[in-house]
Amino acid sequence: MSNLRIFYICAIAMLLSAIVPFTSVYADENQQLQIEIRYTNGDRISTYQAEYVVYQDNEKTPFIEKELEINPDTLYLPQNHEYRVEVFVNGIFSEMKKIELNEQSEKLQINIPLSGGIKFNVFYEDGETPLEGSTIVIKSHDGQEQRRGVIDTQGDSMRYWLQSTNYESEHYTAEIYFEDFLLHTVSNIKIQQAMEQDLKITIPVPAVVEELLVFQLYDSELNKISKSDGIYSISLMDKNDVSIADSEISARGLVYFSNIPSGIYKVLVMKDGEHASLWDDIEIAIIGNQNEFELIQTPVSEPVSEPVSEPVSEGFFPTFVEPITYDSTSEEYYLTCNCVAFRLDDIQDYWLTDVQVELLDLFSEKEIP
Template identity: 40%
Template sequence: MNKVIIFSIIFSVLLSVNYVDSALAEESETIEVEIKYTNGDRADFNGMKLIVYQDFNKEPLLEKNMSSNPDVITVPENHRYKIEVYTNGIFGDVEYIQLGNTSKKVVISIPISGGIQFEVFYKNGETPIEGATLILKSPDNSELARDVTNDLGETTRYWIQSTTKEGDYYIADVYLDEIFLTSYFPIKVQSGLAVDQKIVTNISEIVEDLITINLFDGSKKITSKDGDYQVVLLDKNQNQVASSNLSFRGDAQFSNLKTGAYTVKINSDKKIDDKLWPQNNIQIIGDSNKFSIFKNSEQVLKKEKPFYSCNCISFRLDDVQDYWLADAQIEIINLFAEKKIPLSVGVIGNLIGGDERIVSVLKENLANNNIEIVNHSWNNDALTNFDEKIQEDNIVMTNNKIFEVFGVTPKAFIPPQNLYNENTVNILKRNGFTHINSHIDRDAKTQNIDDIFLMFQQLQKLAFC
């Protein structure tokens, strides 16, 4: 792999040198490019890009984001040029010019903008969604604009470049609070016309199903026998929406809740313990009806620097378990502690607790805030092979085992074999996890850097909000 990378770098440098030598060998001239609409008005250059091809080459000679209109490009003289203009990734038009040894000007006429207003509705197609966020994107997934719907489910009207080229379209992503609802595409816009676009989501306004929330102290399910516990649901403005007392079965139940994101707050008659209950965010949209809240340990709260998202590098050690490569595991953990570098340690739940040597090392470094214990599932089997219930069992059993052995409840998860799906993410959310730690292997499917970024975009659709 190293040899391939080195070769690629050298090869790129040689190409750059050859291109510079070639450019220096030819005299250059300028082309002034002005963009106008078909009605004769000069176009707004913001978001416009010029792509220039020389002679009959299929690869662009240069790409330039316009900084004015008209704008000037400098190219070698005595060539034929094809100049394409794009607005926010949407093709406008093209012109051809034969450049001699004097400067020239070209005017490219593009279709006038079209107008589009979106109307967002619940599943029945009749009830508008107020407060939904609509993000308008170009074909390359760049955000062009965003707006929040009014009480009629309407956005403002966007005046954007019309789509004349086959394959050009816009994308509208719709969110309710932090909940992703739908991605609507392809959206076509006709020149000079104003249209309304109705978007019907797959959620209902009211979730009529019974919603159950359970509380856990480690592996122990809390019931009314353990005290008076009240589960309170708060909206995004932290206003109380509903509350339910914990029953003798340990259930706090809700029904007929409006679809949306809620904060779960726990109140009890043991005020000293209230601070140990995290305020979890849950999404009630009808796909999951059961949620579990885990009580924090004192040790979690005492951590001065908890492992949250940051502009930093996270080092992780996977597959930590009893007896297996114990010397190597211990040496790595101690080396990070010596260098004062935090380390995330992925523990396999069913394979930890019997080797006193590795357990004592983990406990010591945990007490010194050198490591974070991360849930690495129960048997290191890929969760994508199982249904949602088995996945949840593996994750919850591991958290319970880690709490039993180390006295902490992990908030981060490392998927076995780096494989997970939407069921996994939903399970993690409702069980109080805040981070998922995974990676992408660069293999035959991800040799191109664009493919890797595409995979990250796909992962973001599943990511925590």
């Protein structure tokens, strides 16, 4: 074997011996961690609205934030570190557990408290009339919406199963709406694990607004509409466009209503029994907190007319001809008649009119070529 071949073999062997340990070090740098989340009764939790946050060592900034998409879930993390895993369900802190991840894969099981069930009973201020058709929205303390539902004819919501609140800072809030209008908020709601509870909510809104409701109409220039301006009336329409009440303008120029059920209404202005389109249809909340309303006519935009240029006619326009200058050794002549004259012999002069003959004689007399 030649010396050159031996040299190449030794060089390759030395290179491989350097590369293999290098790659093995970096291949083992990440290690597998399997995370499984169960309730304290041993059941695996659903992935719905569940997430976890991973911290490395004593860091306060999350190393990983992830929604739980599969349970158990698998991560590959740098080894030789301690990890703290915090679990959140429905935006509520559920449990925390630590693990040391070294040179072998690990499995971390986190057991969280059981959920609790809550049902809401929602009534008007008399505490007996159900707030039928209203919407209830349940949010975690961080403001994230967790559940939404409609109150039935008995004033009840569905029973919602949510992560129990096991720490002082953890709580839920419930918001009651008429359509998109917020009526009432209940804060600091606690849910006990593995328990069902009912929560009665009485909102400070009467079932029927008995006080007199007064509407004043204005035109676009903020002048009050009176009965002398025409027969005006107002219709209150519910969300199904069904008229709940109608009232005609009075001699004082006002429109009155009373004993109207609390709710959100669309207000239609009518003139002579027809919809007056100069007033926009607006929605108002009649819940007893406001008894006077002003409706202003929409300003009518005047059309902007643009000047129309007159068409250019293709008539005859005479052409201006600059005076022609003739150079001469004796004098200069300026022809300003813009014409050409021919001298004819006397035999042919009889073909010319008297004016033409005089013109030719003038040219001859002035010696104009």
